[in-house]
Amino acid sequence: MEKGINRRTFLRSSAIVGAGLVLSPVVRGVGRGGSAEEINVAIIGAGTQGRILLKDCLNIPNVRFKAVCDIWSYSERYASRRLKAYKHEVNTYADYREMLEKEKDLDAVIVATPDWVHAEHAVACLKAGLHVYCEKEMSNTLDSALQMVLAERQSGKFLQIGHQRRSNPVYQYALELIDKDGICGRLTNCYGQWNRAVGPKLEWPDKYEMSADVLKKYGYDTMDRFRNWRWYEKFSAGPIADLGSHQIDIFSWFLHNDPASVMAVGGSDYYEGRSWYEDVMVIYEYLYKHKGKSGSVRAFYQVLNTNGFGSYFERFSGDEGTLTISEDQKKCYYVPERGKEIPVWMQGVEKIEQSGYQAVPLIGAIAKKTPDAAKAMAVLKEKSIHQLHLENFFNAISAGDKKILTCPAEVAYPTAVSVLNVIGAIKAGAKHSFKPEDYKV
Numbered sequence: 001m002e003k004g005i006n007r008r009t010f011l012r013s014s015a016i017v018g019a020g021l022v023l024s025p026v027v028r029g030v031g032r033g034g035s036a037e038e039i040n041v042a043i044i045g046a047g048t049q050g051r052i053l054l055k056d057c058l059n060i061p062n063v064r065f066k067a068v069c070d071i072w073s074y075s076e077r078y079a080s081r082r083l084k085a086y087k088h089e090v091n092t093y094a095d096y097r098e099m100l101e102k103e104k105d106l107d108a109v110i111v112a113t114p115d116w117v118h119a120e121h122a123v124a125c126l127k128a129g130l131h132v133y134c135e136k137e138m139s140n141t142l143d144s145a146l147q148m149v150l151a152e153r154q155s156g157k158f159l160q161i162g163h164q165r166r167s168n169p170v171y172q173y174a175l176e177l178i179d180k181d182g183i184c185g186r187l188t189n190c191y192g193q194w195n196r197a198v199g200p201k202l203e204w205p206d207k208y209e210m211s212a213d214v215l216k217k218y219g220y221d222t223m224d225r226f227r228n229w230r231w232y233e234k235f236s237a238g239p240i241a242d243l244g245s246h247q248i249d250i251f252s253w254f255l256h257n258d259p260a261s262v263m264a265v266g267g268s269d270y271y272e273g274r275s276w277y278e279d280v281m282v283i284y285e286y287l288y289k290h291k292g293k294s295g296s297v298r299a300f301y302q303v304l305n306t307n308g309f310g311s312y313f314e315r316f317s318g319d320e321g322t323l324t325i326s327e328d329q330k331k332c333y334y335v336p337e338r339g340k341e342i343p344v345w346m347q348g349v350e351k352i353e354q355s356g357y358q359a360v361p362l363i364g365a366i367a368k369k370t371p372d373a374a375k376a377m378a379v380l381k382e383k384s385i386h387q388l389h390l391e392n393f394f395n396a397i398s399a400g401d402k403k404i405l406t407c408p409a410e411v412a413y414p415t416a417v418s419v420l421n422v423i424g425a426i427k428a429g430a431k432h433s434f435k436p437e438d439y440k441v
């Protein structure tokens, strides 16, 4: 690194390069010793998902944690102790404003708080000149999701949204199989589901009960609402946003378009005291458009919290075959239509039985396609999908290249539009048609 350019200036200039304004050979994210530049990171929200992200970050050599911010001492202590055990000397905070005021050496922040405060936290961090990795769903309201995109643009910093399937090589290769290899033929239908068995509410240890004053200061009126925020309208947009946003995002990604319309029904008659639809069934109409090919595609999506059969996967069907993909690798397979040949490179893969069909297991098949594909599938044995998505974020920062991001805010926003409008469609009991400008910022 040149004398007189400190590490923060270096990373700031990287963001400028990402915006296409400067091109310098210095900006490669590689220090003199050839090792990756360290990136100073804080986390806001160290609950269930925050801890998963922390654990994965510990496997990324150039990430150095400097601060943990959480309003709940239970989460803050758990995370800061773990980080200190791994020699990350972190300061701890309850209030993100104090953290942003005091921590002057940060480069990036991971936001893993409940959805209703994502915009507040992400926008404040971007305005403070920091790159942000923010968990999905972007927000529980479209207006605040929009504010996040605008803040990202104004700051020139990066905002990666936690739809980690976008960095999953199985999904990336599956898209290639549909688009380039044409293994489904002409796409006509998509299906996705996330089914979960009935579950209890979350609890908390008595000794970590927060005082009424602290709860109130941060917008929660009871400990139950603080822990079970997904159940309540103020804090979440319910299961369709919590789980559906991941998978509806895949529909739009694979169909190269956003939905033209949505119809939906939702049930809120099983659980007592839950303000959100526990079970939702949605039909989207899409116009598939890619490289001169086009056609109508209908996509059915359901999220259930009353039965777990089949758990979670997404499925793409056309006149030549059906591809099923999931974060669960056992659920990734291809079934050709009767009488259709499978590609030569798939033929040596041992078939498995799936619901009475002879199916080609996808991971094994992709690994046989090319040496690069084999390498990409081997990575799945070493790294979690969240780690790959975090690495994508940190690599973009190091390279100063926003184009590297697999899920920047501009990509996640149209998904938020498709998902959050399901609620209006359920309430109206009618088909909602989207206008192209609904997806634009």
Ligand SMILES: NC(=O)c1ccc[n+]([C@@H]2O[C@H](COP(=O)([O-])OP(=O)(O)OC[C@H]3O[C@@H](n4cnc5c(N)ncnc54)[C@H](O)[C@@H]3O)[C@@H](O)[C@H]2O)c1
Pocket (backbone or CB within 6 Å): 044, 045, 046, 047, 048, 049, 050, 069, 070, 071, 072, 075, 076, 094, 096, 112, 113, 114, 115, 117, 135, 136, 137, 162, 163, 164, 218, 226, 227, 242
């Ligand atoms: N990408 C994924 O696969 C995935 C999976 C699960 C959850 N998530 C997302 O991660 C986020 C967190 O979910 P979770 O299950 O970890 O929830 P959680 O309730 O377990 O954790 C939230 C944490 O945020 C803290 N918090 C709440 N309000 C805060 C505030 N104002 N300032 C600082 N800290 C605050 C809480 O004390 C808690 O420790 C959500 O947006 C959720 O949708 C993503």
